[in-house]
Amino acid sequence: MASLASLNLQHRRKQHLFTQAHIDKLVDAGVADHVTAAIPAWTGVADPGKAAEMVEARQRAAVLRHIAEVATAFPAAGLQGVDFQFVPTRTPNAFTARVAKDDSYAIGLDYAVPNLLHTLFVAAMLAHQTGNFDFFGTGCARLVSLFHVGRPAPGLEEDLLMLHEVYRNTPESTRAIIDGFGRSVVEFVITHELGHIALGHFLRAKAPSLSTPQAGPIDISAFDHQREFDADAWAMEALLRVAGDDPRRLTFAAAVPFLSMTMMSFASRLHEPATDIGRLLRDTHPPEAERAARLRALAAKQTERVPVTNALALLVKIDRFLYDHIGH
Numbered sequence: 001m002a003s004l005a006s007l008n009l010q011h012r013r014k015q016h017l018f019t020q021a022h023i024d025k026l027v028d029a030g031v032a033d034h035v036t037a038a039i040p041a042w043t044g045v046a047d048p049g050k051a052a053e054m055v056e057a058r059q060r061a062a063v064l065r066h067i068a069e070v071a072t073a074f075p076a077a078g079l080q081g082v083d084f085q086f087v088p089t090r091t092p093n094a095f096t097a098r099v100a101k102d103d104s105y106a107i108g109l110d111y112a113v114p115n116l117l118h119t120l121f122v123a124a125m126l127a128h129q130t131g132n133f134d135f136f137g138t139g140c141a142r143l144v145s146l147f148h149v150g151r152p153a154p155g156l157e158e159d160l161l162m163l164h165e166v167y168r169n170t171p172e173s174t175r176a177i178i179d180g181f182g183r184s185v186v187e188f189v190i191t192h193e194l195g196h197i198a199l200g201h202f203l204r205a206k207a208p209s210l211s212t213p214q215a216g217p218i219d220i221s222a223f224d225h226q227r228e229f230d231a232d233a234w235a236m237e238a239l240l241r242v243a244g245d246d247p248r249r250l251t252f253a254a255a256v257p258f259l260s261m262t263m264m265s266f267a268s269r270l271h272e273p274a275t276d277i278g279r280l281l282r283d284t285h286p287p288e289a290e291r292a293a294r295l296r297a298l299a300a301k302q303t304e305r306v307p308v309t310n311a312l313a314l315l316v317k318i319d320r321f322l323y324d325h326i327g328h
């Protein structure tokens, strides 16, 4: 079973985008849980590289549990043994690598995605609460600069401190929605990739190939627009199925896909992809705004299955607010 690790795509994060002085300041302010670079403080491990590995290992285990859950719910879909690794793609999309010679699959996701989306959601919520889109627009621009371009933007530190204050002063019930969004958005992008495998896209369509020293050519999940829409639809259905009758999980399964795409439709305007995989995904995937529109329409058909909860109402209102301001 080839994994991304054996394909030499795995990368141990040794570099940190913040200086130690930045990190100390953010830790003092209690922002540590928002910033990957500041994780030594809350893992209790002094060495930032080791602390990053610990957090990544925990997040990776959660993703593998999710893949196993979906594989169990769809036993005939061929998802058993799909591997997962964090890889530095600097793009908010996951991708699947297939090694043709042993027909094995591994999904890759940039390290920054879980924290980026969690923080962006706080910014979106604040923008919606205050009616001021700039809280999202400016915050998004600065975060994209940090995570996807690799340069901390002026004002970023103040943004993170402010967003952390918002997070900390948010009632427990709303904070659970923020945390749930962060988890669910990762589950959605991973499940979209599982959709490509389950729907047989690699076997029926020509996927672009990258050559790797150890494993030879690998196929990357970049297809035509219709297959991307189909993988999105498969992912939403799969998330609804594994949610069972849990109202909270049903809410996230229905609403997180379109809301995250609305958020990313703005973020993707702010930077040029910096990696080959990032460019490949940008050039082959339909615009996020169009994916958001289709996912929104699919979610609207789920009213009998998805109960109207406070969380659902909030996610729908935030989506509407961003959509009205971004324009398409």
Ligand SMILES: [Zn+2]
Pocket: 192, 193, 196, 221, 222, 223, 228, 231
């Ligand atoms: Zn895709």
